[in-house]
Amino acid sequence: MTVTTPQGFRSAGIAVGLKSTGKPDLALVVNDGPEPASAVVFTSNRAQANPILWSRKVAENGAARAVILNSGGANCFTGDFGYATTRLTAEAVARELGDADAERILVCSTGLIGTGDQTFRDRIVDNIPTLVSALAADDETAPAAILTTDSVEKTATHRGDGWSIGAMAKGAGMLAPGLATMLVVITTDARLSDEALDVALRRATGASFDRLDSDGCMSTNDQVTLLASGASGVAPDANEFAVALTGVCDRLAAQLQADAEGASHDIDIEVRGAASVADAVEVGRSVARNNLFKAAIFGNDPNWGRVLAAIGTTEAALDPYQVDVSFNGVRLCHAGAPDRPVDECDLTPRRTRVEIDLFVGEHAATIRTNDLTHDYVHENSAYSS
Amino acid sequence: MTVTTPQGFRSAGIAVGLKSTGKPDLALVVNDGPEPASAVVFTSNRAQANPILWSRKVAENGAARAVILNSGGANCFTGDFGYATTRLTAEAVARELGDADAERILVCSTGLIGTGDQTFRDRIVDNIPTLVSALAADDETAPAAILTTDSVEKTATHRGDGWSIGAMAKGAGMLAPGLATMLVVITTDARLSDEALDVALRRATGASFDRLDSDGCMSTNDQVTLLASGASGVAPDANEFAVALTGVCDRLAAQLQADAEGASHDIDIEVRGAASVADAVEVGRSVARNNLFKAAIFGNDPNWGRVLAAIGTTEAALDPYQVDVSFNGVRLCHAGAPDRPVDECDLTPRRTRVEIDLFVGEHAATIRTNDLTHDYVHENSAYSS
Numbered sequence: 001m002t003v004t005t006p007q008g009f010r011s012a013g014i015a016v017g018l019k020s021t022g023k024p025d026l027a028l029v030v031n032d033g034p035e036p037a038s039a040v041v042f043t044s045n046r047a048q049a050n051p052i053l054w055s056r057k058v059a060e061n062g063a064a065r066a067v068i069l070n071s072g073g074a075n076c077f078t079g080d081f082g083y084a085t086t087r088l089t090a091e092a093v094a095r096e097l098g099d100a101d102a103e104r105i106l107v108c109s110t111g112l113i114g115t116g117d118q119t120f121r122d123r124i125v126d127n128i129p130t131l132v133s134a135l136a137a138d139d140e141t142a143p144a145a146i147l148t149t150d151s152v153e154k155t156a157t158h159r160g161d162g163w164s165i166g167a168m169a170k171g172a173g174m175l176a177p178g179l180a181t182m183l184v185v186i187t188t189d190a191r192l193s194d195e196a197l198d199v200a201l202r203r204a205t206g207a208s209f210d211r212l213d214s215d216g217c218m219s220t221n222d223q224v225t226l227l228a229s230g231a232s233g234v235a236p237d238a239n240e241f242a243v244a245l246t247g248v249c250d251r252l253a254a255q256l257q258a259d260a261e262g263a264s265h266d267i268d269i270e271v272r273g274a275a276s277v278a279d280a281v282e283v284g285r286s287v288a289r290n291n292l293f294k295a296a297i298f299g300n301d302p303n304w305g306r307v308l309a310a311i312g313t314t315e316a317a318l319d320p321y322q323v324d325v326s327f328n329g330v331r332l333c334h335a336g337a338p339d340r341p342v343d344e345c346d347l348t349p350r351r352t353r354v355e356i357d358l359f360v361g362e363h364a365a366t367i368r369t370n371d372l373t374h375d376y377v378h379e380n381s382a383y384s385s
Numbered sequence: 386m387t388v389t390t391p392q393g394f395r396s397a398g399i400a401v402g403l404k405s406t407g408k409p410d411l412a413l414v415v416n417d418g419p420e421p422a423s424a425v426v427f428t429s430n431r432a433q434a435n436p437i438l439w440s441r442k443v444a445e446n447g448a449a450r451a452v453i454l455n456s457g458g459a460n461c462f463t464g465d466f467g468y469a470t471t472r473l474t475a476e477a478v479a480r481e482l483g484d485a486d487a488e489r490i491l492v493c494s495t496g497l498i499g500t501g502d503q504t505f506r507d508r509i510v511d512n513i514p515t516l517v518s519a520l521a522a523d524d525e526t527a528p529a530a531i532l533t534t535d536s537v538e539k540t541a542t543h544r545g546d547g548w549s550i551g552a553m554a555k556g557a558g559m560l561a562p563g564l565a566t567m568l569v570v571i572t573t574d575a576r577l578s579d580e581a582l583d584v585a586l587r588r589a590t591g592a593s594f595d596r597l598d599s600d601g602c603m604s605t606n607d608q609v610t611l612l613a614s615g616a617s618g619v620a621p622d623a624n625e626f627a628v629a630l631t632g633v634c635d636r637l638a639a640q641l642q643a644d645a646e647g648a649s650h651d652i653d654i655e656v657r658g659a660a661s662v663a664d665a666v667e668v669g670r671s672v673a674r675n676n677l678f679k680a681a682i683f684g685n686d687p688n689w690g691r692v693l694a695a696i697g698t699t700e701a702a703l704d705p706y707q708v709d710v711s712f713n714g715v716r717l718c719h720a721g722a723p724d725r726p727v728d729e730c731d732l733t734p735r736r737t738r739v740e741i742d743l744f745v746g747e748h749a750a751t752i753r754t755n756d757l758t759h760d761y762v763h764e765n766s767a768y769s770s
């Protein structure tokens with residue numbers, strides 16, 4: 001159990017034919033309260049899919065009652081017809097639940113942009129009675145139904161003192177900040193207000209998904225939904241809850257990084273000695289997005305020159321000639337000049353750590369990314385998503 | 386003849402052992418006047434190689450007398466020793482020319498970052514007498530000596546009314562704006578002041594090299610040098626000269642694009658209907674840097690959804706739901722929804738045209754880029770540059 005680990009939730013996942021493989025592709029998570037609250041964070045891409053346009057309005061209406069998610073089609077750039085599909089989906093869920101308002105039903109979609117025709121609509125809407133009848137408090141089927149090119153289910157849970165958090169995620173490509181391009185549903189039975197959830201969720205996503213930058217590409221369909229039922233009767237300390245939520249999101253981010261399409265290295269870029277956290281993030285991201293650096297890591301080449309060339313393109317407070325760069329614990333560049341021999345460094349393990357010390361301040365941040373591989377090119381040229 | 390097409394110039398290119406292949410790797414272009422003037426544009430990367438640090442000072446001293454260029458080593462992040470190598474190189478050129486000041490000698494280097502040891506220094510400095518003695522007004526050898534992973538020499542000339550322009554360039558990767566990562570030497574026998582040259586050169590590079598973005602990566606060693614001898618005795622109209630210079634730079638940019646490492650498509654992204662040229666450039670660049678879009682083109686997949694997803698990440702004035710996107714003349718997306726069938730579009734030719742109409746203004750710009758291929762990944766993982 002993941003999203004039903006906390007009390008007050010039911011979920012389900014079924015196959016309705018959106019995926020050509022016949023695998024599960026429609027999931028529903030319902031918040032049964034008794035004190036429902038919610039918070040949602042959306043993609044910062046201005047090109048937004050119909051479910052994002054719909055869910056933004058739902059998020060303004062107070063606590064969401066449920067979230068329905070489909071894989072096998074993004075319903076993005078599908079015109080007025082596509083938006084109507086999203087509305088009809090929410091209405092069908094509300095009708096089947098019996099006691100719900102369509103304006104309180106969040107909708108998420110993931111898959112190929114431009115997919116959202118009559119067949120897509122029918123397969124979702126016609127199967128909602130089946131989906132609702134499959135809802136269970138001990139469900140194990142929802143996480144698989146939101147996957148696209150993912151090779152594994154991504155889940156995380158946290159046990160607090162009398163309360164808990166459960167979460168599921170999908171994401172295997174297009175992982176870039178302003179959310180890391182994914183769908184995430186997080187549930188908790190803690191008693192917390194919409195406002196408290198919103199503060200905690202923004203803090204958590206800012207320090208986790210927003211620092212995952214697999215390929216610099218930002219999706220049109222990103223959504224992270226946090227639902228609270230209040231069913232535990234426990235109101236945890238706000239900071240304790242935020243720390244736990246950040247931990248859950250960070251574990252999901254690590255799973256997304258580890259499953260990035262075609263990657264052969266998971267690279268953690270740790271920037272230290274920055275004048276601000278924002279500077280540390282900017283420096284780390286400039287390296288994470290540098291195709292030459294990423295291709296070098298694929299070839300097990302600890303090319304520190306490409307790190308410095310990437311750093312030099314930022315606005316961050318730094319002097320490129322005062323920077324240290326280490327790969328997997330071996331300092332290859334000291335004060336902007338060669339240090340240890342490159343052959344002391346072994347980049348064959350999948351896990352790769354690049355440490356960058358700017359020596360101008362006390363702030364730090366870690367950006368998670370992946371290498372640029374033949375398989376990345378292949379998967380993203382052969383598979384349209 | 387390229388850089389010696391205009392009167393008043395001599396050049397030479399020789400092999401001194403910097404390249405393991407034994408190919409030419411040291412070039413010199415000398416301005417013999419009688420009215421020398423010059424302008425230089427440098428990389429906007431804050432991580433700058435020693436020859437850039439040196440040449441920035443030279444550029445402040447008035448008309449440059451000569452420019453010496455080596456391939457086979459970037460002399461970047463090589464410490465004080467590397468800077469001294471650059472200074473010794475300029476001093477040796479000045480000494481051998483006999484009538485020159487080292488502070489008027491521009492230096493350019495290209496190759497692997499971190500390369501610039503005693504052997505590198507000796508091979509350059511010790512061979513400068515040979516290089517100077519090889520100088521000729523009908524030289525054909527300089528363009529080859531500045532190449533790195535380039536497969537062909539890049540040259541362009543322009544014949545004005547009694548005056549001319551000659552140019553040579555190198556660049557086959559790390560092509561991103563704020564100069565497109567390359568070395569360029571342009572000569573003219575027109576009579577023009579340093580100031581007139583500077584205005585013309587910035588206008589020309591802004592509309593050519595700055596709109597070439599092969600892989601989003603910016604180099605530490607970029608330099609575009611324009612030398613005028615005044616030997617024709619003709620002072621062309623400033624606008625006429627700037628237009629001619631822009632044409633020369635644009636033809637070089639097209640050659641750089643066509644020789645980009647590992648590319649299988651040359652993609653021109655034409656953005657129209659923008660509120661400003663800056664908006665058009667930002668939109669075009671966001672698409673040019675999107676790895677998912679670039680991988681799709683490699684697979685001959687006209688994935689217009691990825692174009693819109695990239696556009697949505699910009700700050701430009703636009704509504705993603707009012708945008709048209711065409712691939713090779715076939716409009717696949719109209720007003721943010723699917724238009725013509727994707728299979729009407731043939732992306733098998735190397736030359737690829739993506740047209741994006743924003744319908745918010747009258748401005749336009751074209752960004753040149755390339756696709757993301759297996760060969761790009763291979764060449765940039767196997768070859769350290």
